Amino acid sequence: MSFADNLKSIRKERHISQEELAEIMGVSRQAVSKWEQGSGYPEVEKLIVLTKELNVSLDYLMLGEKEPAQNSRNLSNHMIVPTGKITIKSYDGKSIVNCYKVLASHVMYRAKNDEPKYWLIGVNSGAFWGEKSIVLGWYADEEKIKREMDEIAQAINNGIPAYEIKYAAKVKTNLLRVKLDEEL
Template structure:
């Protein structure tokens, strides 16, 4: 089953009408109907609300993945086709970006000892003016950013729809500079 069938099935299991679900999510009943017919998808923010309100994982909602009793393995009941895109939450949690390209680079200034030396940038084409870039994460060394890039590439190749940064450091802004947050 895909997203449309999963959403409809979960909604009915919970005895929620399309109108009721629309009210919970903050959309029109027509939007819910469109999603359940497979002629549209909600925005990422709405998907997160759906997941929370219906008490199901995004994996289950989007892919219909179920847990096996054998070694607690995940068994997808759909074929996953890599899209070349992946959704990544930024280091500060303020942005969720549907990236079609992820770039690793040295920061544009000479980094001091208490500053990250690399940054990960995500690009999407959601802007009226073309590509939009956003800093996804900050890194202390080349090894960590390469490891992150390898895992993101693997996730894209495996058709994983979302990825959470694992090797980025916490930072804080201080006088127009980005400092590593030691707290």
């Protein structure tokens, strides 16, 4: 499949309209339409944003190469868009984020056995250049990240202004990788 076919297929699979994708990407709906018709391509910087927002590899987006098996599991991206904000304290207690959007997904790399397979990301709009994403927690299994998302959604629905991450795995950083810390 071509880039155009892949983009259209992934967008529809994620239940994102062309207008929504255009808004996320900071382009017009017509630009997204041209990409999906194969009459144009996004700039390299936009391709990188696309892979991040759609949670796919660049190889998969451009060439249709198979994703790692873990990305085909049951966890689809869950997005919560509250009418207001919720303040969330991160897994390590080093960040407190006013989130207007929370996203749970598979990590962007092929996780090894000693690495978390999922991450929870909080998004705020306080940055000068627009949205800023911050990792709120790392998770070894799908059940715990789903439980975390359910509790965040419940807090938002109940009008609770703050939430502290409860189910994140203990981790340590090793060079550029995040490892599960079994000693903690």
